[in-house]
Amino acid sequence: MALLFNRIQELTAERQLIIGANAHISYAGGRNITLKGSRTLAQAELRDRNMVMDLAGSANTYTLPAATGSGRKHRFYVGTVNTSNYIIKTARATDLFKGSVAMLGATPTAFTAGASNATFTLNGTTTGGVAVGDWVEFVDLKANVWGASGQLTFSGTAATPFSS
Helix, strand or coil, X not given: CHHHHHHHHHCCCCEEEECCCCCEEEECCCCEEEECCCEECCCCCXXXXXXXXXXXXXXXXXXXXXXXXXXXXXXXXXXXXXXXXXXXXXXXXXXXXXXXXXXXXXXXXXEECCCCCCEXXXXXXXXXXXXXXXXXXXXXXXXXXXXXXXXXXXXXXXCCCXXX
């Protein structure tokens, strides 16, 4: 009951309250958020929304909230190909990526996150992000763990988008 009361207090004209087993507040502005530049992602603001990365010409860094086991999902789509990098990283050095992404190109392959990977880079060529619509999703699985999955297009020789 306290959780529901706290959620209702947060309600404004721009949000709607979803009641049920997965009670939360969603934003009436739609499921997509266009990202034009680097940004630290707020937990409540971006819950289960699609982030469209839509600014080329410079590196853009997106920092995920701390992994706590909330089940929150953050899905990133390439809206504009950026050969200067889209970088997605964890908020804390103790938060790591686990999972894998499929890479489609001349020789399709997949890459799995390593033991200490906390950064994910789409460079618009070898590490993916070559096509509008490429996507990667991060799920807050448990404390210090972000589950990673996605489908990316690469050009040249595929390289892992995961790094430490």
